[in-house]
Amino acid sequence: MAYTLKPDEGFGVDVDNVNYLKDHLDTGDRWTLNFGPQHPATHTTLRLVLELDGERIARCTPHIGYLHSGFEKLAEHHDYNQYVTVVSRMNYLSPISNDIAWHGTVERLFGVDLTPRCKVLRTIMAEIGRIQDHLLCTGAAALDLGAFTGFLYLFNVREKIYDLCDYIAGQRFHPDWTRVGGTFREIPDDETFRKMVRNIIDKEVPQALRDVENLVYRNRIFIDRTAGIGAIDRDEAVAWSLSGPIARASGVERDLRKDEPYLCYESNWDGQGAEGVKFDVPVAQEGDVYARFQVRLEEIKQSCSIVDQLIDRIPGGPTDTYADGKFVKPDKSQVYGSIEGLIQHFELIMTNRGWKAPIAEYYGAQETANGELGYYIVADGGPRPWRARTRPPAFINYAVMAKLTEGHMLADVVAILGSLNVIAAELDR
Amino acid sequence: MARKPNLDHPVIPVLREAFPDRRLRATEYRGQTTLIVEPKDLLDVMRFLRTDDRCAFDFLSDVTAVDYQGYPTETIGRFAVVYILCSYPRTDRIVVKTFVDPSLPTEGIEEDPTLWVDSVCELWPGAEWMEREVFDMYGIRFRNHPDLRRILLWEDYPAHPLRKDYPLRGRGERENYRVVSRTDA
Secondary structure, three states: OOOOOOOOOOOOOOHHHOHHHHHHOOOOOEEEEEEOOEOHHHOOEOEEEEEEEOOEEEEEEEEOOOOOOOHHHHHOOOOOOOOHHHHOOOOOOOHHHHHHHHHHHHHHHHOOOOOHHHHHHHHHHHHHHHHHHHHHHHHHHHHHOOOHHHHHHHHHHHHHHHHHHHHHHOOOOOOOOEEOOEEOOOOOOHHHHHHHHHHHHHHHHHHHHHHHHHHHOOOHHHHHHHOOOOOOOHHHHHHOOOOOHHHHOOOOOOOHHHHOOOHHHOOOOOOOOOOOOOOOOOOOOOOOHHHHHHHHHHHHHHHHHHHHHHHOOOOOOOOOOOOOOOOOOOOHHHHHHOHHHHHHHHHHHOOOOOOOOOEEEEEEEEEEOOEEEEEEEEEEOOOOEEEEEEEOHHHHHHOOHHHHHOOOEHHHHHHHHHHHOOOHHHHHO | OOOOOOOOOOHHHHHHHHOOOOOEEEEEEOOEEEEEEOHHHHHHHHHHHHHOOOOOOOEEEEEEEEEOOOOOOOOOOOEEEEEEEEEOOOOEEEEEEEEEOOOOOOOOOOOOOOOEEEOOOOOOOOHHHHHHHHHHHHOOEEEOOOOOOOOOOOOOOOOOOOOOOOOOOOOOOOOOOOOOOOOOO
16 A cells, blocks of 8 residues: 655644745755664654655654554453453563553542552562563663663663562563552562662662763763754643653653552552652653653653662551452362352352443543553443553554654654654554 | 442533533543534533633543434434543543544445534644544545545545444455556556
8 A cells, every 4th residue: 555645734834935945945965764673773563754855854744553453452352350361561671561551441430449558569560560560661772872881770670670570470571460459469479579679770770871971971972872863842842732751851740650649659648647658740841752761761760769768668458458358359269269269269250240330531641651551431330341442652652653753854764763662562563 | 220420520511601502411430521523513521621711621532423213222323423521721521522424335345425524623733543443444535634535444445444334254354355466458
């Protein structure tokens, strides 16, 4: 099928009247380049059709959908617990954040309140997920610009985070760790968990950050390639629905952890007047690739400080909530040892049983590494959602790509693409 | 027992005052207010929500759609287009919904004259891709959209797959795809 270069008036740029093209209209330097879908710098399958004037981009048309696999259709055929395995495959850089955001929304829809222990564990893992995502994103952004060493420094730490996910959930890449009202299982040993997390936030991450900051922050090549590239100002960033570090790099002071607090970001999360965790929201004003890089590195430090506040005071008690004993699968000893446990287990497992969900609709969102990850769930009273829409931050942030690249050089496409942190699995779902 | 909705969202009285002769309905669930408007009033209401100082919904969080065919309770129409708005100055949200009904059989991809809604791209340019996805998945078209093409699936895919009458395993598209030989291409 022939591609079209259609969005000519849609972005408010009249290509024929842009200044840099005025002298070049008839020079015959206009040509079209197909970039992707398979290209090392697109990371996964993204395709851009670039209409160029010499080496300058006159128009950029993203074509997406190469990884579309019908995740939202699948949601209508999985129950509220099973679907967590699918959401965790959307943003595979920080799968555990997706798990927590999905079940956070489901629990609000059901009106389930979590135990303090579960809230603390989820907050810690959500922040670890954010660190994990930013490490790869900033590392890969540096890699695309030639800083291969920086990529290795940061990627190395992710290995420790994979080990942590393996320890708590038995799976390195896709922990699928949360369940409605709790987690898939208890942490094997609190002390080992604490040691592993301490090692990550006290030793590994700060060391890697120091190395990378020394490598790039005063690096003439890196700054020349990133400063002033792909800039977007505050009002435009809001109008284009940008969220997360990309919006904050443009001066949008918005973080759902502050503005719509949940888990331990909320005050009185344990029901006994505990304060919410303290952290700063880094905001930059330039809105360019360099600012996004800085904001992400700064967010890693803030995440470490949040984990630091919580890791030594993980409350005891159960992780799963047993409000009326209907939401959580009972412990295996109860399943085999008591008739009530057996009944409850099968009530939740059998496909024609399961939860009595409300007949209602709810939109819930959490701040993940890429921005506002929201779910709009329409429940029909049965065990499976009627409709579960994902608000995918990668998709909505990528919509601005064509606008950001206009007028830049061909080589800047890679820098801008890396700074948007587009995850194709989440983009196409 | 049905819970009585709590409709104390601050913009509801403002809207009632601004649109006295339009039919606006509202509902609430766990602190989230949903406003239901007629499709013909959608653009006016959205423009008011975006520009009026008392509303100031400057951030369009998401646009999506829902197919209610076979839903256990009665709904106003078969398809709902859902807009999730957020106000940065006040940090609160409102969900705006509008219902449309098809006039043609919904298995195929032919253009249905009643499945049209006004585009909000002029208010929030970021709506462009979200509306393209709704069109792609549900076949609901948007008036005055700058570039209404399918986004995730290819142009001649024979269905809008998130409609409820489209089966989970498809209608054989994977098995019966068109084969292009080297000589025809």
